[in-house]
Amino acid sequence: MAKPFQLFVTGTDTGVGKTQASCALLSLLADAGLEPQGFKPYESGCERLSAPADTLALRAAARSQWPVEQLCPHRFRAPLAPGIAARRLGREPRWDTTLAAWERLRHGSVIVEGAGGLFVPIDSQRDIIDLIAALRLPVLLVARAGLGTLNHTALSLRALAERNVKVSAVLLSRATPARDPSERDNRLWLEERHGLQVLGPVPFLKDPRRRHAAFRAALGPLVPHRVRGR
Template sequence: MSIHVVTGTDTGIGKTVFAAGLAAALGAHYWKPIQAGVEPDGDKEEVARLSGLPASHILPEAYRLNTPASPHLAARIDGVEISLARLALPQVDGPLVIEGAGGLLVPVNEQLLMADLFAHWGQPVILCARTALGTINHSLLSIEALRARNVRIAGIAFIGEPHEENERIIPQLGNVRSLGRLPLLDPLNPATLAAAFASHIRLSDPFNGR
C-alpha cells in the first residue's frame, strides 16, 4: 500500500482540490482523518464530487467536528477528545491519499501538532503552497518543520497563478522536488481537474521523498 500525505503551508490554499486530483490520478482511496467544519459539506464530500472515485474509496473521518477551527479547539467546543489511537492509518488495497487539516503546526490536541502526527505515521508528505506573495517564507518554514521531525518530503506542489521566481527559488532553497503547479480552474469539475492534473503535475517523479 503506497501512502501519500497531502498538507499545506496554510488553510484554504487548495490542498483539498489537489488531494482530489491526486486520488483520481492514482485511483486511490482518500482519507481526511480530522474534519473541522462541515457546513455545507466537509472535504471528503468535495473530493467525492471532484475525483469521480467510487464511494467505497472515500473513507469516513476518524473525527468529524462541527466547528471550523483548529482541530484541538473544534474538538473542545464539540466535547470530543482527539486520541492518537483513533488516528491509526487505515488498511486499504492500493494507494491511499491522506489530507491533513490546516497547516503543519496546527494543534491536533493539547500535546500533538499536525507535523508530529505525520512524523508518527512515517509516510512521505506532499506540501501544497500558494504561488502568491508570502509563499517563500511560508513554504521554507514548512519544509524546515517537516525536516526537523525527519518527515520525508515527496515534493512541493504549487497552486495558483504562475509565478516563475517563486516556483524556482523555493524548490532550490528547500532542496525539494517540484511536482508542478495546479492552476486555478473555472469551472472546477472532475473533467477540468483531471485534465489540469495530467497537464501540470508530474506524477512520474518518484515519491520516496527527501
C-alpha cells in the same frame, strides 16, 4: 509486488488547495487501477457530520464505496482547528481511533489529507505534523504560488526536516485570478535553495472541471504507471 502508493498532502496554510490536490492524485491512482482510498482523519466545518464535504470529495475521486466513518473518524461542525473545535465540545479526539482507522487503510494505496498547516492542533497534545510523523509517510507540500510563499514554504520544510519527514514535492497553486509576477522566481528559488521537485503553479480556474484537470496535469509526474489520456 509493488509497494502501494501513499502520500500525505499538507499545506503551508488553509485554503491553498490541499483537497483539490488530493482529489487529483486519487483520480490519477484510480485511473491507474490502484484502487486508492482518501483518508482525512480530521475534518472541521462540516455542515452535516454524516456528510463531510472534503471527505466525500476524496471518496468520489477515488471511486470508493468505503463508509465515511472509516475515512474520516473525527468530524466537527465548527470551522475551526480540529483540536479547538473538539475542546469547545468538551471532547478529546481519541488518538487510538485515528491509528485504528489508519491500520485498516495502510496496506493499500492511500492519499492522506491534513487540516490546515503543520501546526494546526488535532487534540490537546498533537498537531498535524505529529500525525505525519506517526504515519511515516512522505509529504506533498501545497503552497500558494505568489508573494509570501518563500517564507511560508521554507518554514514548513524546515519543520518537516527536523522531524525527518521526506518531502516528495512542493506544489504551487494560484489562489487568485491575478497572476503574481513573483511566481516564476518562486518556483526556481525553491528548487535551487531546497533541492526539491517543485510542481505547478496550478492556474486559478473558476470552472471546477478545468481546475481539477489542471491539478491532474501538475501532479501527474508523481503517480507511477498512470493511465494516459483520461
